[in-house]
Amino acid sequence: MTTLQRADATPLAHARAQRGLRNRSVVLVLLAALVVVAAFSLAVGAYSLSVPDLLRTLTGQGSQGENFIVLSLRLPRLTLAVLVGVAFALSGALFQTVLRNPLASPDIIGVTGGASAAAVFSMLILGFGSVATSLAAFAGAIIVACAIYLLAWRGGVVGYRFVLIGVGVAFMVQGVLGYLLSRADLNDAQGALLWLVGSVSGARWQDIAVVALVLFVLLPVIRLADGRLQALQLGDDLAASLGVGAERTRLLLLVVAVALAATATAAVGPLAFVAFVAAPIARRVLGTGGLALVPAALVGALITAVADFTAQHLLPGQLELPAGIITGAIGAPYLLWLLATSNKTGKGA
Amino acid sequence: MTHQLRAEGITLGYDHTPIIDGLDFEVIPGAITVIVGANASGKSTLLKGLSRLIKPDAGQVTLGGRNIAALPGKKVATVVGLLPQQPIAPDGITVADLVGRGRYPHQGWFRQWSSTDDEIVAAAMAATNTEQLAARHLEDLSGGQRQRVWIAMALAQDPEILLLDEPTTFLDVTHQIEVLDLLLERNRQHGTTVVMVLHDLNLAARYADHLVVMRAGKIIATGAPADTLTAEIVRSAFDLEARIVPDPVCGAPMVVPIGRFHGRAADPDPAPADPAPATRSRLHQQV
Numbered sequence: 001m002t003t004l005q006r007a008d009a010t011p012l013a014h015a016r017a018q019r020g021l022r023n024r025s026v027v028l029v030l031l032a033a034l035v036v037v038a039a040f041s042l043a044v045g046a047y048s049l050s051v052p053d054l055l056r057t058l059t060g061q062g063s064q065g066e067n068f069i070v071l072s073l074r075l076p077r078l079t080l081a082v083l084v085g086v087a088f089a090l091s092g093a094l095f096q097t098v099l100r101n102p103l104a105s106p107d108i109i110g111v112t113g114g115a116s117a118a119a120v121f122s123m124l125i126l127g128f129g130s131v132a133t134s135l136a137a138f139a140g141a142i143i144v145a146c147a148i149y150l151l152a153w154r155g156g157v158v159g160y161r162f163v164l165i166g167v168g169v170a171f172m173v174q175g176v177l178g179y180l181l182s183r184a185d186l187n188d189a190q191g192a193l194l195w196l197v198g199s200v201s202g203a204r205w206q207d208i209a210v211v212a213l214v215l216f217v218l219l220p221v222i223r224l225a226d227g228r229l230q231a232l233q234l235g236d237d238l239a240a241s242l243g244v245g246a247e248r249t250r251l252l253l254l255v256v257a258v259a260l261a262a263t264a265t266a267a268v269g270p271l272a273f274v275a276f277v278a279a280p281i282a283r284r285v286l287g288t289g290g291l292a293l294v295p296a297a298l299v300g301a302l303i304t305a306v307a308d309f310t311a312q313h314l315l316p317g318q319l320e321l322p323a324g325i326i327t328g329a330i331g332a333p334y335l336l337w338l339l340a341t342s343n344k345t346g347k348g349a
Numbered sequence: 350m351t352h353q354l355r356a357e358g359i360t361l362g363y364d365h366t367p368i369i370d371g372l373d374f375e376v377i378p379g380a381i382t383v384i385v386g387a388n389a390s391g392k393s394t395l396l397k398g399l400s401r402l403i404k405p406d407a408g409q410v411t412l413g414g415r416n417i418a419a420l421p422g423k424k425v426a427t428v429v430g431l432l433p434q435q436p437i438a439p440d441g442i443t444v445a446d447l448v449g450r451g452r453y454p455h456q457g458w459f460r461q462w463s464s465t466d467d468e469i470v471a472a473a474m475a476a477t478n479t480e481q482l483a484a485r486h487l488e489d490l491s492g493g494q495r496q497r498v499w500i501a502m503a504l505a506q507d508p509e510i511l512l513l514d515e516p517t518t519f520l521d522v523t524h525q526i527e528v529l530d531l532l533l534e535r536n537r538q539h540g541t542t543v544v545m546v547l548h549d550l551n552l553a554a555r556y557a558d559h560l561v562v563m564r565a566g567k568i569i570a571t572g573a574p575a576d577t578l579t580a581e582i583v584r585s586a587f588d589l590e591a592r593i594v595p596d597p598v599c600g601a602p603m604v605v606p607i608g609r610f611h612g613r614a615a616d617p618d619p620a621p622a623d624p625a626p627a628t629r630s631r632l633h634q635q636v
Contacts, residue, residue, distance in 0.1 A: 057507070235433065240402045241433070242426050244422060244453070287441065290442070290444070
């Protein structure tokens with residue numbers, strides 16, 4: 001039924017093959033970097049292992065001490081860091097793509113802030129334990145996201161309105177947080193503050209299982225929505241013209257993005273800026289206007305893994321920083337740079 | 350197989366303020382239909398309604414006799430394509446990537462890219478003379494090049510009926526002609542039905558097989574340009590006095606607007622508030 005004559009497609013196919021090659025090499029390089037960082041995280045510390053020792057331990061033939069240090073202390077921590085990195089990165093990438101705004105990331109528009117406020121409320125006021133606190137954080141993120149969506153709704157949701165309302169909500173949530181902390185007992189407040197910075201220390205396998213399960217369910221959804229996402233990048237009108245119901249797709253993908261951010265925040269606290277920077281960095285590395293979801297996820301994992309490793313070893317002695325401080329230190333300058341350059345060109349990443 | 354695209358008594362509007370109220374409209378298969386009318390007369394709204402970008406508050410749009418709202422979106426997209434007035438592209442997207450996205454409705458769940466897709470994208474780029482731009486970033490192109498790329502994307506979608514909302518706006522006259530020639534060629538050689546909104550009445554008259562004149566959400570005239578574009582119709586559609594002369598290039602009607610300061614010599618009864626002759630000639634020079 002096609003009305004078009006076929007034309008010689010060799011140059012196009014060639015160009016696409018080259019793009020594919022570049023995509024694959026970027027993914028491979030990121031994977032390799034991740035493996036290196038992972039090896040460092042597992043091997044280096046107060047008790048350092050050589051590479052052969054590490055491999056031996058990972059295959060289950062280490063000494064009792066090595067097993068304990070690597071498999072019980074360092075591996076859960078690394079695994080959780082990688083998983084939440086992926087979750088945050090994909091959440092940010094979805095938010096930014098669906099709302100077509102580089103500032104639309106769960107940590108900027110108050111979704112992770114909502115999780116924080118709910119978590120601190122449950123810790124300080126209700127005196128909940130860690131599992132209940134995680135659930136509260138999850139609920140907080142969902143409630144805030146729904147509130148933003150409803151407030152931004154005017155017969156449809158437009159990116160910039162969503163972001164503006166989200167930023168407003170983020171400030172409100174900050175206010176609530178400040179109030180809760182100021183009312184709290186000093187010791188309790190200290191615990192809450194640590195949670196608020198975000199840290200993967202004390203990772204438990206049940207946290208890891210929850211994050212892994214959520215990713216296992218949502219990654220295929222994202223993969224299937226990939227064409228719709230690409231259509232949505234071209235604006236609501238063109239998306240509709242291509243056969244994609246913009247509003248419905250946006251809502252579905254926002255739900256996925258919120259679930260990812262909520263799960264990750266519930267597990268480790270609001271690791272600042274990972275969601276915000278991962279996808280733009282991946283796109284810049286690739287030099288593409290495409291989605292770059294896989295590279296974005298890998299960049300996210302890399303950021304959290306590096307941040308956690310740095311946080312553990314930056315300060316001499318037994319002092320350990322929460323990973324959120326490191327991600328914040330990477331993310332804040334990027335935000336400034338983005339604002340500075342987007343002013344020049346009149347558009348964002 | 351040709352599909353009939355038809356609006357049956359549709360009421361369209363935003364926030365329940367109707368812009369178009371109970372309108373009937375039928376797209377003539379294989380023809381170039383041009384919709385003209387003053388700003389806010391409902392031209393774009395009609396296009397959006399036809400391509401189910403806005404849902405009618407009443408009435409229905411049918412494609413091949415079936416309500417378009419009940420058909421699967423991707424299926425409709427293989428028959429009807431719309432190029433909006435100001436399409437958006439993500440930063441850093443290359444021309445080839447963008448044009449390729451037009452293939453979306455033809456692809457399955459996992460979007461396997463086939464050699465047919467490649468060939469059709471290549472053909473769309475050849476038709477719009479954009480092959481040389483394939484690896485360039487869209488934001489680095491000139492306005493005329495960009496518009497050709499967007500049309501290439503619409504052609505890659507390979508619709509039977511192509512709707513375009515002001516495809517020549519923001520283009521200089523050379524590029525306007527280039528784009529319209531491209532669409533005419535597409536129509537004549539491939540039988541693609543074209544429906545577009547244009548602001549330039551003379552270009553509309555020249556390129557249209559079928560002209561639709563709208564005012565305040567209603568169609569006030571429709572037919573071949575020679576029958577449709579009369580001084581009375583222009584007056585009632587645009588509140589503008591104009592002389593209609595034959596276009597010296599192709600004989601289509603050409604609208605020559607009169608305005609407040611010109612053509613009064615031909616007017617036997619000038620208005621009493623007319624400026625003094627000295628002022629008039631000065632105005633004349635300015636205008």
